[in-house]
Amino acid sequence: MAVTRRALFARVLQGIGMAVAAGRLDRASAANQVEATGQAIGPLTVRVSRPFDAETPVREFTSALTPNERFFVRSHFGPPSAEAVQPETWRLTVKGLVKGELTLSLPELKKFEPLTLTAVLQCSGNGRAHHRPQVPGVQWERGAVGNAQWTGLRLRDLLQQAGIKPQAVHVQFQGADRPALPTVPLFTRSIPIHKALHPDTLLAYEMNGRPLPLLHGAPLRVITPGWMAESCMKWLTEITVRADETPGYYMQQAYRIPETSIQPGSGLPGSVMVPVEQMPVKSLIAAPAEGDVLKPGPVTVQGVAWAGESPVARVEVSCDDGKTWEPARLLGEEQPYAWRQWQYLWSARHVGPTAILCRATDAQGVQQPEKSPWNPGGFLWSGWDRLTVTVAA
Amino acid sequence: MERVGPTDGYGGGMSMPRRVSRFVFAALLSLTLSLAVFTAAQEEDRASLSPAESRKAATLIMARCAVCHTTDLISQQRLPEDRWIVTVEKMVHWGAELSKEEAAVVLRYLVARNHPGAAAELPTIEQELAMSQPASDPGAAGDGPLTGLSARGAGLYARNCQACHGEGATGGVGPKLARNMILKNEGAFWETVLHGRGPMPAWGAALSHQDIADIHAWLAAR
Numbered sequence: 366m367a368v369t370r371r372a373l374f375a376r377v378l379q380g381i382g383m384a385v386a387a388g389r390l391d392r393a394s395a396a397n398q399v400e401a402t403g404q405a406i407g408p409l410t411v412r413v414s415r416p417f418d419a420e421t422p423v424r425e426f427t428s429a430l431t432p433n434e435r436f437f438v439r440s441h442f443g444p445p446s447a448e449a450v451q452p453e454t455w456r457l458t459v460k461g462l463v464k465g466e467l468t469l470s471l472p473e474l475k476k477f478e479p480l481t482l483t484a485v486l487q488c489s490g491n492g493r494a495h496h497r498p499q500v501p502g503v504q505w506e507r508g509a510v511g512n513a514q515w516t517g518l519r520l521r522d523l524l525q526q527a528g529i530k531p532q533a534v535h536v537q538f539q540g541a542d543r544p545a546l547p548t549v550p551l552f553t554r555s556i557p558i559h560k561a562l563h564p565d566t567l568l569a570y571e572m573n574g575r576p577l578p579l580l581h582g583a584p585l586r587v588i589t590p591g592w593m594a595e596s597c598m599k600w601l602t603e604i605t606v607r608a609d610e611t612p613g614y615y616m617q618q619a620y621r622i623p624e625t626s627i628q629p630g631s632g633l634p635g636s637v638m639v640p641v642e643q644m645p646v647k648s649l650i651a652a653p654a655e656g657d658v659l660k661p662g663p664v665t666v667q668g669v670a671w672a673g674e675s676p677v678a679r680v681e682v683s684c685d686d687g688k689t690w691e692p693a694r695l696l697g698e699e700q701p702y703a704w705r706q707w708q709y710l711w712s713a714r715h716v717g718p719t720a721i722l723c724r725a726t727d728a729q730g731v732q733q734p735e736k737s738p739w740n741p742g743g744f745l746w747s748g749w750d751r752l753t754v755t756v757a758a
Numbered sequence: 759m760e761r762v763g764p765t766d767g768y769g770g771g772m773s774m775p776r777r778v779s780r781f782v783f784a785a786l787l788s789l790t791l792s793l794a795v796f797t798a799a800q801e802e803d804r805a806s807l808s809p810a811e812s813r814k815a816a817t818l819i820m821a822r823c824a825v826c827h828t829t830d831l832i833s834q835q836r837l838p839e840d841r842w843i844v845t846v847e848k849m850v851h852w853g854a855e856l857s858k859e860e861a862a863v864v865l866r867y868l869v870a871r872n873h874p875g876a877a878a879e880l881p882t883i884e885q886e887l888a889m890s891q892p893a894s895d896p897g898a899a900g901d902g903p904l905t906g907l908s909a910r911g912a913g914l915y916a917r918n919c920q921a922c923h924g925e926g927a928t929g930g931v932g933p934k935l936a937r938n939m940i941l942k943n944e945g946a947f948w949e950t951v952l953h954g955r956g957p958m959p960a961w962g963a964a965l966s967h968q969d970i971a972d973i974h975a976w977l978a979a980r
Binding site: 411412413414415416418442498499500501503504544545546547548549550 | 825826827828830831834835836837838841845852853874921922931957
């Protein structure tokens with residue numbers, strides 16, 4: 366049964382891709398088949414049907430890698446038209462403050478030395494629904510995040526081939542996706558030159574060993590390991606080396622947080638707003654699930670933790686609503702940018718409902734707070750993860 | 759003519775205006791309907807709408823906001839008035855086709871429906887609209903078949919349809935309409951324009967029946 370539903374969902378997602386490929390209007394009707402917003406049908410929980418925004422139910426995070434078809438999906442305008450990303454005609458242009466402009470096809474890009482790394486990708490709005498007062502935007506809960514293996518070329522190698530001029534300060538990305546109305550600003554972003562030249566910053570064409578799916582940015586997307594996903598431009602077509610940060614709404618107004626904390630509920634603050642960049646330390650409980658009824662005895666509490674560009678130093682679990690905390694066991698090896706799985710063996714004794722919490726600490730000693738600082742965009746939620754289970758005799 | 763919010767459970771913190779409004783209401787019961795509406799409208803809190811206004815706002819949202827995003831994105835918001843004002847202004851600035859009056863009724867609907875104290879689960883805007891009965895159907899007035907004016911349809915198409923269906927109706931996010939089979943099936947064409955289909959929003963609130971006939975005439979001549 367589960368397999369059938371998965372297969373059905375795969376077809377639905379494929380359907381979205383095919384409808385887009387045909388340039389037809391069926392795109393969102395395919396999404397409509399996934400049914401009502403906020404419902405988990407198949408592997409994803411749909412937040413918005415068009416543009417298609419959906420998160421991964423946290424139970425999927427018992428796997429080290431998040432499968433492509435279960436990976437959260439987010440874009441501002443939905444995938445571009447099929448013509449814009451057709452493998453035969455698609456090209457990547459490198460321009461701006463470079464000695465020589467480049468225009469490259471996908472086979473040409475694949476001739477650069479490939480690199481594979483595992484990295485967490487997380488929407489800046491993940492957990493927005495937990496902010497109080499509430500803020501506008503897609504009301505993501507816990508699953509606008511995933512951990513995947515990305516294969517591609519180093520952005521640095523490409524920029525070196527083009528030859529960066531000394532005035533270069535930011536590197537701008539433009540994808541092929543377009544808004545329904547020409548009056549809506551394009552989704553254009555830039556990253557500082559130091560991140561663009563970092564040897565781990567990738568232009569990825571594979572996800573978990575398979576060609577990058579359309580919903581995840583085919584044929585090429587940016588991966589800025591350790592940074593939030595709005596820097597990881599999908600459907601990439603243009604790279605522009607600039608002497609300044611990209612102007613425009615999505616860089617100068619959206620995806621910014623106050624430099625210092627502000628009064629919750631205040632409007633746009635007078636304080637300086639800075640772009641969202643690194644992921645803060647965060648952990649999630651993947652099992653048990655919210656509302657589970659458990660038998661007394663040993664219970665394996667498990668989940669994942671990540672800390673952007675920094676390693677996770679420890680994860681602690683509380684099975685008494687935060688009164689006492691016990692260290693969890695970190696599994697496997699530390700891998701930069703990837704999330705770390707953890708386990709805690711809980712001996713459930715007291716019958717009744719109880720809250721299970723987790724919090725992580727990174728190598729710099731920064732610990733997940735109980736609640737994240739409020740900000741008007743509802744970004745970077747990293748409060749303790751929490752769920753309630755019942756122990757029944 | 760009881761004035762109600764589009765959802766129940768709202769109206770805390772306004773007992774004074776309510777009492778005044780009820781008193782005024784009682785005093786006005788014997789007056790004409792139009793005068794009662796006028797006075798109550800002056801008295802009323804910004805956050806309460808008549809059923810007709812709620813329907814108007816919901817149809818506007820389906821026609822003008824759902825061009826870019828489905829209404830589920832709106833329905834999941836729980837925002838105070840100041841954030842709704844900023845949001846609606848931003849959308850109008852970005853091209854949402856709302857006149858000042860239309861934006862105002864949409865704003866009041868959203869403030870009343872999607873405020874921070876609203877229930878976690880609300881019916882969808884489409885469900886709410888389906889549940890409410892329209893006061894009258896202006897198009898039902900029996901005035902015979904409409905004759906579309908192709909020349910007028912060109913401008914209407916450019917303003918309302920082109921963003922999705924492309925210049926010259928050659929297709930875009932939405933399908934190509936020039937020489938599309940649906941033009942020969944007027945029933946299906948009208949059904950789609952009036953009530954929407956899949957990702958296409960309903961245009962019944964935005965276009966008059968003459969407008970739709972004009973657009974059809976222009977498309978049929980492509």
